[in-house]
Amino acid sequence: MTIIETKNLTYTYPGGTKPSINGVSIKVKKGEFVLITGPSGCGKTTLCRCFNGLVPHFYQGELKGEITVAGMDPTTHETHAMAKSVGLVFQNPENQLFALSVEKDVAFGLENLGMPREEMRERVEWALKLTDIHDLRERSPHEVSGGQQQRVAIAAVLAMQPEIIVLDEPTSFLDPLSAEKIFEVIHELNKEHGITVVLVEHRLDLTAKYADHIIIMDEGKVCFDGNPREILNTEETRLIGVGIPKATLLYHILKKEGLKLGDVTPLSSEEMAKLLQEAFKIK
C-alpha cells in the first residue's frame, strides 16, 4: 500500500527565482524505511515540508503537482490534522523547541491531541527514556547542549507515535554512539510497529544499512530512486557528492581491481568484513 505519493511536485518559495523541488514523483510504501540524500541545497528539507503541509501553508509560495500523504492531501488539510499522522523532526532542533522545560516540550503535541493525562504521562516517560534525556526533563530546552536539544526534538515526535515519521538530519548534533542508538530505536519502531520512516541524511555510514529504499536528489530533482544496494554501488552517486558508506566504497574499489567478492553490495562494516573473510578463505 502506498502511503506517500507525489506526482510532478514542483515548488518555488515566495520570491524564489527557481523551483526548490522540480517535478518530483515518488512513491513510499507503508512500513518502508526510506532514505533521502543528495547535495546540500538540493531540496530535501523542502520536500519534507510538503509531507506535513508546512509547504505551502506556512511557507506560502507556489506548489504545483499532486501529493497524497496517509490518504490526505496536505495542501488542503490543515497542518494540525496532518500532525496526527505525520511527525516531522526539524533539521534545526532549536526551531522546534519553545516550552519552559524539556518535559513540557515532549508533552506539547500530546496535549494538543487531547490525550488523557495518565496515558500522556506514560508516553512522555517512554519517549524521554528512549532518547536518554530523562535526567534533563526539568531543564530548559535552551540551556542544554546541542545534542541534548536534538534529543528533545526527536522525543517530542516519537511521543506522538505517528503513522509516518519524517526525520530531517535528526542526528547531526548527536555523538556517534547516541546516533546509532537512536537509529536502532527508529528501526525497531519501523520493523515492529510498521511505522513508515522517511529519513534525510548525509551520513550514510550510519544509516544505509537500515534503508529499504533510497531516493537521491540533485538540484530539486530526483535522480535515483530504488534499492540502496544497487544505487550506492554506482559511480554516478559519488560524483554528485553522496557520501557512500566507506564499507561500500571499499567493496566498489576492490571489485574494480578485479577481486571476486560476491554480487551483493555491502552497506555495513559487518557485511563487508564477511565478504573479505570469504575472499581470504578461498585463496
Place this chain on the structure above:
Amino acid sequence: MIEVENLHFRYPSGVEALKGVSLIIKKGEFVAIMGQNGAGKTTLVKHFNGLLKPSEGTVRVDGVETTKTSVAALSRNAGFVFQNPDHQLFSETVEEEISFALKNFGFDEETIEKRITWALNLLALAQYRKTSPFLLSGGERKRVALASVLAWNPETLILDEPTIGQDYQQKEKLRQFIVQMQTQGKTVVIVTHDVEFVAECNPRVLLMKDGGVVADGEGREILTTPEVLAQSSIVLPQIAQVFLKLESLGLPKDVIDVYEAKEIVLKNLEKRRK
C-alpha cells in the same frame, strides 16, 4: 598557542560543565575535540576566544590570560564558528554577513571585495550573494557562517561542528582548506561528531567525557582503539570496524583510510596465494 590550566566552568544555572581541564594547543596544530553529548566541548572552545571566562583556573591565548583582555581583541586572532549557525547569522544578505567582520577589522574596499568573492567560491555560495541567510538550506547556512569567518583569515580557527549538514564534496573542500591553513602555520581546532571526517583528516584528537579530557593522541591511534572510544560514546570509523573484525586473518587493526585498506587487502591476498 592556547594554554588551559585546571579550567573549571559553571553555568549560572549551576551546571558544572568543565571540571578541571588542562591542555596545550601549539601554534600550527590541527586538533579535533570529540566526545559525548554534554561532555563540555562547546563550553571548552568558547573559552579559547573569550566568549566564556573560567570560573576557576586559567586560559591563556598567545601568552595573554583571557580575563585580562577583551573579547574583541581575542576574536581578532581567533575566528569562531558556532555549532548552530543561527546563533551567528544576523545580516540581511550573505554578502553583508561576510563583509561585516572584514569592515570591522578595517580592511580596504578592494581587499574586502576580493575576500568576499574568494569565500563565496570556496563554500559554493556565489549564487546566494544577495540572498538572505535565513532563506537558505541548513547546510548552506552553516557554510555562510564558515565563510564569514574564513574570509578574514584569522590566525586561529575554532569550528564547532563544521561538517554539519554538508555533503561529501563540501566536506572534502573543507578538509583541503584546513590542510592549506596548516601549511601556513595556522592553528585549527574543530569540535566534531563526524568520525569519518576525522578519519580522513587524521588530526590530533582530544576525547572528552563529563567535563574532562580522557584521551589525547594521534587520530589514527585513538580512532582504532575501541575501549578508549566507547567511554566517550564514539564509534570506530567504518573501515576500522571492518579491520577489527578481520583481526584473525592477521591484518593490521589501525586502518582508517579506504585506499590504504584496499592496498592492504590486495597485498595480503597476494601473500596468501604464494
